[in-house]
Amino acid sequence: MGVRVGIDLVSIDAVEQSISVHSGRYLGRVYTTTELDDCRLADGSHDARRLAARFAAKEAVLKVLRVDEEGIPWRAIGVRRDAHGRPSIELTGAAKELAQERGIEGIDVSLSQAGPFAAAVVVAEVRGDP
């Protein structure tokens, strides 16, 4: 069993700008319904800091999957939170199929935010030689 690590850093300002410019189309094409629900603020808008952390997690997952030009919809990689707020990765569709093809057997994520950036680290267990 091998281990792969993926990391990514996302500018919170870039996410705020995307929400401002592309609004619902950006949110609906990139984030799962669960992610949008988890990041919704009391006034109905979305928290760019938490969304940025989730985007970083998606990109970090792509790195452990070693995606090249396969093309994975962003919504096929989702971050969920348990009752204690701990995040986990949920793969669906093309991402799930690629993970199986790549021998990914387990995957975990850690999210962080500080100042203008959000970051995510993903660790995956891989069958055979990673």
Place this chain on the structure above:
Amino acid sequence: VETLERRHAYGDPGVLREHARLPADVDTRSDDTDLFASGVTSHANVNLMLALEDAFDVELLDRMLMCGVFKSRPLPSQIAAGRTIIVELDSWYLPDAAATGYRSEGWTRATGALAEVVG
């Protein structure tokens, strides 16, 4: 799509200049420049694709919003790699339309897949 992006990128303000957050001057980009090697992030790529949808009134597949799927590369090399290239055309130049429906039925634009680039 590559052609559309390229044509518009050199306009002013230009989709690429406005949305890709390129660190370098976009005008120094050549036809075979790898946008992501030039500093376009995954997140900026999403903005770029959504802006292209707006600019050309098209809807890209969700998987094309991901980095690496879309690259500024010459069309012949993409076709040779087996990728499907969807383009929007001015119907005036389609041989089988012969410009007939262009005027009478308003077929000003058509969407097609490229099989080969000649010339």
